[in-house]
Amino acid sequence: DIPSLAKVYQGYFLIGAAVNPATIKSQSELIEKHFTSITAENQMKFEQLHPEEDRYTFDVADNMVAYAKGQGKQVRGHTLVWHNQTSDWIFQDKDGQEVTREVLLQRMKSHITTVMQHYKGDIYAWDVVNEAIADNGPELLRESKWLSIIGEDFIEKAFQYAHEADPGAQLFYNDYNESDPEKSQKIYTLVKRLIDNGVPIHGIGLQAHWNLYHPPLADIKQAIERYASLGLKLHITEMDVSVYSHGDKRTDVTEQSEEMKALQADRYEQFFTLFREYKDAIDSVTFWGVADDYTWLDHFPVRGRKNWPFVFDANHQPKDSFWKIVKFK
Ligand code: XIL
Numbered sequence: 184d185i186p187s188l189a190k191v192y193q194g195y196f197l198i199g200a201a202v203n204p205a206t207i208k209s210q211s212e213l214i215e216k217h218f219t220s221i222t223a224e225n226q227m228k229f230e231q232l233h234p235e236e237d238r239y240t241f242d243v244a245d246n247m248v249a250y251a252k253g254q255g256k257q258v259r260g261h262t263l264v265w266h267n268q269t270s271d272w273i274f275q276d277k278d279g280q281e282v283t284r285e286v287l288l289q290r291m292k293s294h295i296t297t298v299m300q301h302y303k304g305d306i307y308a309w310d311v312v313n314e315a316i317a318d319n320g321p322e323l324l325r326e327s328k329w330l331s332i333i334g335e336d337f338i339e340k341a342f343q344y345a346h347e348a349d350p351g352a353q354l355f356y357n358d359y360n361e362s363d364p365e366k367s368q369k370i371y372t373l374v375k376r377l378i379d380n381g382v383p384i385h386g387i388g389l390q391a392h393w394n395l396y397h398p399p400l401a402d403i404k405q406a407i408e409r410y411a412s413l414g415l416k417l418h419i420t421e422m423d424v425s426v427y428s429h430g431d432k433r434t435d436v437t438e439q440s441e442e443m444k445a446l447q448a449d450r451y452e453q454f455f456t457l458f459r460e461y462k463d464a465i466d467s468v469t470f471w472g473v474a475d476d477y478t479w480l481d482h483f484p485v486r487g488r489k490n491w492p493f494v495f496d497a498n499h500q501p502k503d504s505f506w507k508i509v510k511f512k
Pocket of ligand 1: 359
């Protein structure tokens with residue numbers, strides 16, 4: 184008998200999955216049985232919801248929310264302010280000239296307000312700002328149009344607008360490489376500053392795009408401790424465990440070897456043991472997909488290379504990784 188992941192983790196945290204209109208069909212059985220929260224993989228991003236200043240396209244995302252509601256699942260909103268998958272029009276006027284700080288703030292506010300009010304009551308947590316921190320170097324924030332046009336306070340403005348739009352929503356700062364000691368220090372610094380300035384922020388999203396070898400468990404633990412010490416909620420928001428290390432650019436691997444499967448199962452066991460240890464801080468653990476037949480990692484960072492990052496295989500059967508994370512009681 185295959186237990187439900189979400190049921191096993193009742194009393195610990197929600198178990199979520201990123202889904203899209205195709206996987207809602209092709210992976211419906213797994214989604215319905217094992218997950219209590221969903222995130223739209225792409226369908227709530229700026230370019231999808233707001234292709235032109237006066238035009239919002241909510242239909243696809245609305246269907247996903249209706250599906251979640253029908254299934255009694257929660258929805259995480261992803262994402263409002265990001266440097267990727269954001270329509271260029273927002274940064275330019277009709278002549279293609281860069282807009283001023285005031286105009287961009289107004290447009291940002293209008294986007295956040297419209298989207299959050301549209302989904303008020305249906306989305307319990309939003310990734311308000313995604314990936315704003317610089318990966319390396321002395322700079323705290325990554326270069327982006329948001330930063331260069333508005334200035335550093337684009338982040339706190341985004342949270343303020345979001346809170347005004349839906350005071351009931353939990354507001355998250357979300358990022359990747361979140362367990363890297365240097366970057367986690369920067370994330371901590373940014374969020375601490377927001378809290379000290381009275382900015383309405385309720386949580387930190389750890390994307391958790393990890394692999395068989397990296398990051399080390401000790402780094403993840405340190406990052407979780409650091410973030411939890413701020414007294415905020417933590418969500419694991421985009422978890423996947425790639426079978427390739429960062430530098431591995433092979434494209435000729437056609438199946439997951441026994442060695443990869445065993446390593447992955449050990450990693451998953453360690454991760455979930457750690458998550459359970461921090462269950463008071465961690466409210467939800469979302470995978471960036473459902474089963475190995477579909478993952479964005481098949482196209483990233485190397486195009487057209489198969490990956491097997493989940494606890495369900497391509498035939499929707501539980502892998503060793505699955506059994507390792509459900510057998511702890
Ligand atoms: C990815 C999607 O999975 C892909 O389908 C899309 O082509 C690019 O974006 N960090 C994030 C997510 O916050 O939104 C990204 O999702 C993965 C990395």
